[in-house]
Amino acid sequence: MTRLLAGFRDLLVPPGCLICRADTESAVPGPGAGNPRPAGICAACWDAFSSLPEARCAVCGRPFQTGLEGHWVCANCLISPPAFDQATAGGLFSGSLRLAIHAFKYERVFGLAKPLAGFMAERLALPFYPPEADLILPVPLHRRRLRQRGFNQALLLARALYAPWHERLHPDLLRRIRWTEPQINLTGDDRRRNVRRAFAVPRPEKVEGRRVLLVDDVFTTGATVNECARVLKRAGAESVLVLTLARVP
Numbered sequence: 001m002t003r004l005l006a007g008f009r010d011l012l013v014p015p016g017c018l019i020c021r022a023d024t025e026s027a028v029p030g031p032g033a034g035n036p037r038p039a040g041i042c043a044a045c046w047d048a049f050s051s052l053p054e055a056r057c058a059v060c061g062r063p064f065q066t067g068l069e070g071h072w073v074c075a076n077c078l079i080s081p082p083a084f085d086q087a088t089a090g091g092l093f094s095g096s097l098r099l100a101i102h103a104f105k106y107e108r109v110f111g112l113a114k115p116l117a118g119f120m121a122e123r124l125a126l127p128f129y130p131p132e133a134d135l136i137l138p139v140p141l142h143r144r145r146l147r148q149r150g151f152n153q154a155l156l157l158a159r160a161l162y163a164p165w166h167e168r169l170h171p172d173l174l175r176r177i178r179w180t181e182p183q184i185n186l187t188g189d190d191r192r193r194n195v196r197r198a199f200a201v202p203r204p205e206k207v208e209g210r211r212v213l214l215v216d217d218v219f220t221t222g223a224t225v226n227e228c229a230r231v232l233k234r235a236g237a238e239s240v241l242v243l244t245l246a247r248v249p
Contacts, residue, residue, distance in 0.1 A: 017041055017042035018041055018100075018103065018111050018112050018115070019041060019042070019045040019096055019099050019100045019103055019112070020045055020096070020099070022044070023042075038114065038115040038118055040111055040115060041100075041112075041115050044096075045096040045099075045100070046096075048095045048096040048097075049091055049095070049097045049100075049119055050091050050092040050094050050095055050097060051090075052088070052089055052091060052123070052247070055068040055069075055072075057072065057073055057074035057077055058071040058072060058073055058086070059073050059077040059081070059082065059085075059086060059087070060074060060076070060077050060082060060087050060222060061086075061087045061088045061089055061219070062074045062076070062247075063092070063249055082222060082226045082229065083226050083227075083229035083233055083240065084214070084225060084226060084229035084240045084241065084242045085239045085240055085241060086127075086241050086242070087219060087222065087225065087241070087242035087243070087247075088124070088128055088242075088243060088244075089219055089243070089244045089245065089246050089247040090116075090119055090120035090123050090244070090245050090246060091119065091123065091245070091246050092246060092247065092248075092249050093218055093220075093246035093248045093249070094249060097119075097246055098246070100115075100116060101116075101218065101245060101246060104116065104217075105153045105217060108150075108151075110151075110156065113156045113157060113160040114160050116157065116160070116245055117160035117161035120157075120161055120243075120245060121161060124243070127241060128213070128241065128243050129161070130164075130165070131162060131165055131168065131213055132211065133168065133212060133213035133241060134168065134211045134212070135168055135170055135173065135206075135210050135211070135212045135213065136158055136162050136165065136168045136169045136170070136212075136215060137169075137170060137171065137173055137212055137213070137214055137215070137228075137232075138152060138154035138155040138157070138158045138169075138171050138214075138215045138216070139154045139174075139214060139216040139224060139225065139228055140152065140154075140171065140174055140175055140176045140199070141176060142176040142177075142178070142179050142180065142198075143176075144179060145176075145179075152171070153217050154215050154216045157215060157217065157245060158215040161215070170206070172202075173201060173202075173203065173206050173207060174199060174200075174201060174214075174228060174232065175199065175200050175201075175202055176198055176199055177198065177199065177200045178197060180194045181194055183195070183220065183223065183224060187221075191220075191221050191223035191224075192221075192223045192226075192227075194223070195223055195224050195227045196227065198227065199227055199228050199231045200231060201231055201234075201235035204235035207232055207235050207236060207237045208235065208236030208237070209236060209237075209238050210237055210238060211238050211239045211241075212232050212237045212239065212240045212241070213240075213241045213242075214228055214232075214240060214241065214242045214243065215243050215244070216242070216243075216244045216245075217245050217246070218244055218245065218247065218248070219242070219244040219246070219247035219248065220247075220248045222242075225242045225244075228240075229242065
C-alpha cells in the first residue's frame with residue numbers, strides 16, 4: 001500500500017532532484033546498471049560533479065596545479081609524512097558535489113547515499129575499490145555529536161559503497177573519546193590540536209597486523225584522518241588507507 005501511494009504521489013508531483021530540487025526524469029538504473037546517472041539526480045547536477053585530476057600527490061591525493069605524469073609526492077608529504085599510507089577521494093569538494101554533501105550531511109537527504117557511493121565506485125581503483133583491506137572503518141563521531149545529528153554520514157557512505165564487503169565493516173573498532181569543536185570552524189594547526197588524542201582503539205588486538213581502510217566524507221587538511229591513522233598504527237595496524245567522498249581543491 002505504501003508503494004502504491006508513493007507511486008500515485010510521484011505521478012501527481014514528480015520527484016525533484018535530490019540536490020537542486022529541479023524537476024527531473026532521472027528515474028533510471030543506478031551506476032553499474034548501464035546508465036551512469038542514478039535516479040533522483042538531474043543531469044545538470046550529475047554532470048557538474050568534479051572528479052580528482054590525474055595530476056595529484058601519490059600519498060595524500062592533493063591535486064597539483066600543473067599537469068604531471070607519473071607518481072609524484074607533494075612537498076607537505078615529503079617534509080612531514082602523514083600517518084596514513086595513501087589517501088584518495090571520489091571528487092573535488094566544489095560545485096554540485098559540495099551541494100550534495102551539504103544536503104546529505106545537514107539536510108538529512110539520505111537518498112543521496114547510494115548515488116554518491118556510485119559516483120565514488122566509478123572513479124576508484126585498487127586498493128580502494130574493490131577494497132584491498134581487512135577492515136573498513138568509518139571515521140567515528142563523538143557520542144554527543146551522534147545524538148545531535150542522529151547518524152554518522154561516514155558510516156552511511158561506507159555501507160552504501162562497500163555493501164558487497166559488509167562483513168569487513170566494523171564501526172566499533174575506532175572510537176571518538178573526546179569532544180572536539182567542528183573542524184569547519186578551524187584552520188591549520190588548530191585543526192590538528194583539536195583532534196589530538198580524540199580517538200582510541202578499544203580492542204587493539206582486532207586491528208593488530210590488519211590492513212585498514214578509513215572512510216569519511218570530506219578531506220580538508222587531513223588532520224582528522226591523520227590522527228585516526230596515528231592511533232590505528234599505534235594499535236598495530238599494518239597499513240591505513242584513507243578514502244573520502246570529496247577533498248578540498
